[in-house]
Amino acid sequence: MFVLRMFLLRQVRKSDQRSKPLPGYLIRRLPGIFEFLGRKPRLRRAASRLFINSFAYATSPRPRPFSMASDYTTWPGLTDRRFTGRHLPPVNQRHLPAEEDVVNLYRRPKDKETKSTDTSALFTFFAQWFTDSFLRSSRHEPGRNSSNHEIDLCQIYGLSAAKTEKLRSGQGGRLKSQLIDGEEYPMFLEPKIVGDELVVNEDFKGLHRESSLRPFVDAYPEDQRRLMFAVGLEYGNSTIGHTILNTVFLREHNRVADLLKVNYPDWHDERLFQTTRNVMIVLLLKLVVEDYIKHIAPFDFPLEVVPFIAEAERWNRSNWMSIEFDLLYRWHSLVPDHIGEGADRLTLYDPDKPDKNLVNNNKLVISRGIENLVAQMSRERAGRIGLLNTPEFLIGVAEAPTVRRMRAACLDSFNAYRKAFGLKPLTSFEQLTTNTEVRRRLEQHYRDIDDLEWYVGIFAEDYPDYRMMGPLMTTMVAYDAFTQALTNPLLARNVFNKNTFAEVGMDIITDTHSLQQMIARNSKSPGDVYASFRCDPGGK
């Protein structure tokens, strides 16, 4: 039975190996087929299960013999999750180009952004906000991380029970919040540099490690620091995407808590809070699978969080975020040069127009409001994931450190990872990409395809327009995402029920499938909300 199933899954996956596009007649029909599937609950469920398992079985299940703790198998390396995990053992690759040359492979030529097919800038910010919560490699201690290794919505709840405490209002299960011009936001953190010390509002002392928070405060325009919010993670104010999504989820938390309170008037603050949190984590999981990953899948495949899908599966093993998952998710090329046009035009970072920056700009969020910005982000296409498409601003602050980390981790080659994740190794750069400029540069730096570094290869792979990334990146991101999101304890057979979420919470979970819904029900003009990971420039 298991063997038969594995054979079937292999067949599905084999169709995925090729970077060649599907034949035209299929491409034309698949959107219709998927739409049909999406309307048939049982078919949709079966198709989702097959889709998810086809990736979850791409490689062997955890535990891995190695982590970043050491180059051979040790007990701390098998058990201490403060060390980052790793899929393949370290290898000293030879014949590597200089780091600087590798970094340059990512640089987007000035004013030559390559746009994605139909991915919105909202997707870009959601990806960052979502993954920053569990991919928490330490900046200072190589091989270490501060991740909880779970999707736990620490973006709004903080990294530990003690930190959560500081963010709670202590009333009605709510999170602390304030109204600014009638709109709900987190409280202000009020960071100040006194002497050489960083101090924050007394209520939020200890919410972040000072050394972790400090760089984000230093980078924030001094006259705007009073607008930084107290949220779960230290970089929660660093882009308008973080601020928008933290605010949306905070509003939803308080909305759900209020609903529970009405329905269960004898529940105290603690029970209201904890039950709301249970609901919120599952809402996030649903949005991730049914809205976000759905968009990553070709033709917006109608994915579903199949109840208890992990129950009988060999991939249902303790989570452990790997260094590869952390590095492959650095989709800097998704960041567009600008969002919108004319007076509304926003840029990533322009020192001359700080009011229009996407980074460190809570003022923009407060003045324009969530709905307005989300709609603008939904109408702008993101950059296309790939080489030669990382914005200049991110080359130094993001791409160079990533390449440095990849090298320090002694990752195995691109072809070694293809083999490990069930794909045939490539035999030439021609198989990798038809982009002659990319091929020329790779051939200049690497003796042959077997020397190609993994981190470079996954961004160099060709892929057709209806995909968002190449076969190896797709497989690896899907493997780690599915096997670590769908193993969440809240989705387990004994837990996913009315006792855990209350009837009211269960209904909300059942009815929620998109970020659009969540923003709309917290908006004063729900009909005007437009939030989409699939970019439609004419979207409402």
Add this chain to the structure above:
Amino acid sequence: MFVLRMFLLRQVRKSDQRSKPLPGYLIRRLPGIFEFLGRKPRLRRAASRLFINSFAYATSPRPRPFSMASDYTTWPGLTDRRFTGRHLPPVNQRHLPAEEDVVNLYRRPKDKETKSTDTSALFTFFAQWFTDSFLRSSRHEPGRNSSNHEIDLCQIYGLSAAKTEKLRSGQGGRLKSQLIDGEEYPMFLEPKIVGDELVVNEDFKGLHRESSLRPFVDAYPEDQRRLMFAVGLEYGNSTIGHTILNTVFLREHNRVADLLKVNYPDWHDERLFQTTRNVMIVLLLKLVVEDYIKHIAPFDFPLEVVPFIAEAERWNRSNWMSIEFDLLYRWHSLVPDHIGEGADRLTLYDPDKPDKNLVNNNKLVISRGIENLVAQMSRERAGRIGLLNTPEFLIGVAEAPTVRRMRAACLDSFNAYRKAFGLKPLTSFEQLTTNTEVRRRLEQHYRDIDDLEWYVGIFAEDYPDYRMMGPLMTTMVAYDAFTQALTNPLLARNVFNKNTFAEVGMDIITDTHSLQQMIARNSKSPGDVYASFRCDPGGK
């Protein structure tokens, strides 16, 4: 397929429900059948797999919706293992007798020890030493524990990497040790009470939390404290069993490290240590399954650590030690009134003969030596697990606190647990036990069988002579033991191989099946070693 297998397993388990003994013709034949099985590797493996799964599927797999964190489902309750787990939600049982009356149900009448059929006192001490390493409920914070939730041999390695460091010699992968009269022992801890402070040898500062160590030092005879050893856990000197087994495993560690060093001369201390630890943890798992649990099983069923047995199983889920596992393992009745006769006669605790005490007596271990004491323990029968058989000395210090904890945890009834673990609830005290004295006293305290408390019921259940405990206790201990020992990461498909243990280590693992072997190969007169969990008074 899964359904069919579950049906088969149910059939096996049904035969286990009854407290009635098997028919005589089977009883006479089973030992022979099992011995035959034991000699046929493939049959033995298949039989072991069936045996293990029959218990591992007795109830639904983890995760549980509740832990001791709260009475309803919360995120910390699902993820924070500093809270103790629990199998069933809390219940306020009514009509309960006074705690004191319950405690009295356990008291062994003076000089009326009930002996087990064929279990040795060595088994008693191994059980304590083994379980004290992962059942670490906090004495001071109800619902909390300090367990790593893994079988990690923290008895000799300590509870964290920083503590392990203090116990390592830093040379050749060895643990710190000393020779006393030519025999290897751990180093001395040298605890001293200075003013009101507890100080230990500088080398071992921070090895234990002072508040955890203090009661054990206070209880130790003051003139003997200089003989307390520096070992992994704070109670590592509290019985001669702890001292003996810590010493045996320390000697084996250093023996294996030396062997690895000879075979891999270019390995540094760290690699030698870590690889030795990998080997040692698996050796412990092998002894536990193939020697210790084998003896618990009827007629010493030839159990085997089946390679990768957990791989495809739904019970392969993250470990979480439950309050029930912790409480059911309090086999105080196993402790015999005395061990041996005449001049060698040892008693649990006699203030008039401190030299002959089983508690706080490293002097005895050092003077008599490991082999001598182990042989004496192997020749003495343990007490029989059940009510009315806990030694007087343990009533106040062990049984009363256990009953208090059971009550504080609001555990569900005996019958509720029978149902949860796949056994039919009982309808009368007659079904529970044929012991008229026990029945009379239970009927006096409990209105009817549905009121019977779980902790009392599991010790009151009848069982035939070829078993060691009743059906519910057997099922629950086997469920938690198998699903938490065999999920050890060192046994996983990607890990259990020569890379992890080195060829030398792999051979040692393959060849080791008993504590007898481990003691013998560290002994100067291996031929004289007699170590057995099955008591044979005439044993060599």
